[in-house]
Amino acid sequence: MRCGMNSFELKVQQGLGRDPHxxxxxxxxxxxxxxxxxxxxxxxxxxxxxxxxxxxxxxWPVSQNGCAVPVSAAQLGYLLKWIDWRNPRWTQRPSKAGRSPALGFRHATC
Known part of the structure; x- marks a missing residue:
């Protein structure tokens, strides 16, 4: 990781066979x-x-054959924000039953 910009460009061109530009x-x-x-x-x-x-x-994504791994823009964003994009946790939205639409509080009954 001591490489600078020019060294990384060479790695992309020669090692990956891709155009860095x-x-x-x-x-x-x-x-x-x-x-x-x-x-x-x-x-x-x-x-x-x-x-x-x-x-x-x-x-970091795991490579199947030791080559580069393509990731989407969303996965790159998660990677850089240190979010585990491999195992997303889904949560359900709370139900609206028994809530006042204006205030979001439960109605009190006496």
Missing amino acids: GGEVFCFRGRKGDLVKALWHDGVGMSLYLKRLEAGKFI
Whole structure:
């Protein structure tokens, strides 16, 4: 993870066989899992972003064949915000029965 922008560009070109100027975001994770560097070309110039966690590790997708793993924009957002996107927890919306529509409180009966 000592690589800079030019070294990451070479890794993307030679190692992955992709164009680093194509508008995709390429993320690299450090060995300990607490550091991520993202390389992105926005059409004007190349950017290199770095994020390091003070505690814990980034949730990283598992590669099936040792190659790059494509992720969606939402998954990338979850990854960078340290949210486990592999196991989402769904919650049900509370029922509206017995609630006043204006105040949201239960009606008191004497």
